[in-house]
Amino acid sequence: MGEILSAGSIEGVVRKDVPERVISRLPIYLQTVETIAATGQTTVSSETLATRSGVSPSILRKDLSQLGRPGRRGVGYSCQDLAATLRSFLGLDRAQNVAIIGAGRLGSALADYAGFRGRGLRLSAIFDIDAAKIGTTIGSLTVTDLAELAAWDEDIDLVVMAVPASAAPAAAAIAADAGVRGILNFAPTVLETPDTVRVRQVDLASELQVLAYYSALDSHAGTSEEHSN
Amino acid sequence: MGEILSAGSIEGVVRKDVPERVISRLPIYLQTVETIAATGQTTVSSETLATRSGVSPSILRKDLSQLGRPGRRGVGYSCQDLAATLRSFLGLDRAQNVAIIGAGRLGSALADYAGFRGRGLRLSAIFDIDAAKIGTTIGSLTVTDLAELAAWDEDIDLVVMAVPASAAPAAAAIAADAGVRGILNFAPTVLETPDTVRVRQVDLASELQVLAYYSALDSHAGTSEEHSN
């Protein structure tokens, strides 16, 4: 009974509450350590892993210390162990069922996005409310009426919301009623959901506007034509 | 003489260095205040604006206090003024030229994304390196060889990187050489760029994995079949 990850689930590892800030960095570490493992390296130092992940070594060590499995002092972290621990910690041992709501341009593109499989995510349905789209095929999936989400034969864990802002709140309510646990929202609206449903916001225009700020800032800093070179 | 925003630029407003955390909230406020203004309201309180933007009133007031234009005590903020101030502050007075690199599924979908215009962003080109794609049309744009980015007739301010992870670093280098100021990176790789180029990362799989964590967490909290209802 020293085994912590016995059931291939989170069991026993999640005791302290880990801040969301930390959680949001773990997938990056997972991605990085998998890339490093793919080159044949068996261990990796906090220095290397941190640099390749875009964070400082101390923050990386603090983060990893939270998940229970220690690295080896003088050596570093075992790539295999670390990847397995991260996957388990993130709840990726069993693939999460993901549905896309919105079979427009963006939804269709995301449906074909290769980055799901192999990352612990299984795209299992795509929904829309537009009769013209229902029944059409995207990749290996058939677009289904959103009304059928609640009765879908596989429980949907997560939803990618790829509908216009005006349609997002109603769709979110349907998803929440259906027992969905998380929504990744591409619509530029703050969604109100019961606290059983966590929302993460991805707003393309906002991100670009942040970049625009720095772009304009630089233009004014060096008012003359060129900096130097 | 007294006019601060005379040249329709940032001039004089940007003195203190504003933390990126704050900057990244401003587009949300802009979005919210525009929505409110569209309903005909002329002023809005920090309470309302904050709630609709998903932040606390105090943080909203702190954020807005940084941009110089005060609200009216006892009344709130003028929707028109605030929107104009935010746009100006973010460098959106002149539309930023945006290019998409990568004319695959995602790049194509983003190219058609309606959310650019009216948000101070002008999509002005889409590039790829695949000869089969170059010359094809997406929306009103023709896919162009990435090699032509450097000599493009309009200066590209910002780039949306929608290429596979393996191709991203090379494409980022080309963009950086061409004088691009910001990259919104959809590829799951940390990009190394000169500090003239700011990168913001949007990783779909990572976002879903964060949601997966909370999803799995809940599953273990309430072990029995249903909540109630």
Added chain:
DNA sequence: AGTTGTGAAGAAATTCACAGCG
């Protein structure tokens, strides 16, 4: 009276620096 702007307090995140271990 009502709502902003803002110091001061409090909380959270990050970095430091080094003890502890392999």
Added chain:
DNA sequence: CGCTGTGAATTTCTTCACAACT
């Protein structure tokens, strides 16, 4: 000897609470 794990110091962010102003 090298690298992790971690308390303590530091920095950053958020909230509080109220004076200032319309």
